[in-house]
Amino acid sequence: MSHDPISSLPGRDKASAARMHHRCARLTVASVVLAATAALLTGCGGDSTDNASARTGASASDAAPSQNMDGMSDMAMGDPSATPADRIPGAEVVKGTFALLDTRPPGMDDVKGAAWLAQGSKGTTVTVSLTGLKPGDAYMAHLHAQQCSADNGGEHFQFDKGGATTPPNEVHLMFKADKSGMGKTTVNNPRKTGQDALAVVVHPRKAMDNRIACADFDY
Numbered sequence: 001m002s003h004d005p006i007s008s009l010p011g012r013d014k015a016s017a018a019r020m021h022h023r024c025a026r027l028t029v030a031s032v033v034l035a036a037t038a039a040l041l042t043g044c045g046g047d048s049t050d051n052a053s054a055r056t057g058a059s060a061s062d063a064a065p066s067q068n069m070d071g072m073s074d075m076a077m078g079d080p081s082a083t084p085a086d087r088i089p090g091a092e093v094v095k096g097t098f099a100l101l102d103t104r105p106p107g108m109d110d111v112k113g114a115a116w117l118a119q120g121s122k123g124t125t126v127t128v129s130l131t132g133l134k135p136g137d138a139y140m141a142h143l144h145a146q147q148c149s150a151d152n153g154g155e156h157f158q159f160d161k162g163g164a165t166t167p168p169n170e171v172h173l174m175f176k177a178d179k180s181g182m183g184k185t186t187v188n189n190p191r192k193t194g195q196d197a198l199a200v201v202v203h204p205r206k207a208m209d210n211r212i213a214c215a216d217f218d219y
Helices: 011-043 048-076
Strands: 092-097 112-120 123-131 138-144 172-176 183-189 199-204 213-216
Touching: 112 213, 123 138, 123 172, 123 199, 172 183
Parallel strands: none
Antiparallel strands: 092 112, 092 213, 112 123, 123 183, 138 172, 138 199, 199 213
């Protein structure tokens, strides 16, 4: 036969003991719930420190390509304020005049301009300057391995054939047309092209297959 110690107490003590008993019961239940929650979080990888580290690592990894690409664009794809190729002291300079290509997109019939390629103590410097472009639009130019008459310049020029299709193994220029439709930029590469870079081709940045104009260098 069970004995209830609370029932044997005087009235006021009995009420106090009952309240104490109920409070302890609630605390026990709360402890059980907290323990179960902790176990569940641990099983699901709920460690906030580890999760924060994982998220930070993933974010850094995801962000790296765009950061690298931005850096490459800034350093290896042109600087409008750089010394133009035709003004490099002591360099051997060749010039080409842009001619329109049949692959140009609509609205590009008035594009004109020139390109210069200089080779000197700092390697190869290339400058392109064009007018008649669409104001505010972005454009790309690349050195090519064939003359304009051969498949509109053919493939990109590469220092190491079959290598990377990005700078510094290729020479790329990126620029925007100003409000008047003029675009100009200069890029430098530490290696010399010799006479293997025969032309430079300009494309819209958003439509690389639509070659606008090509310039042969007059070696």
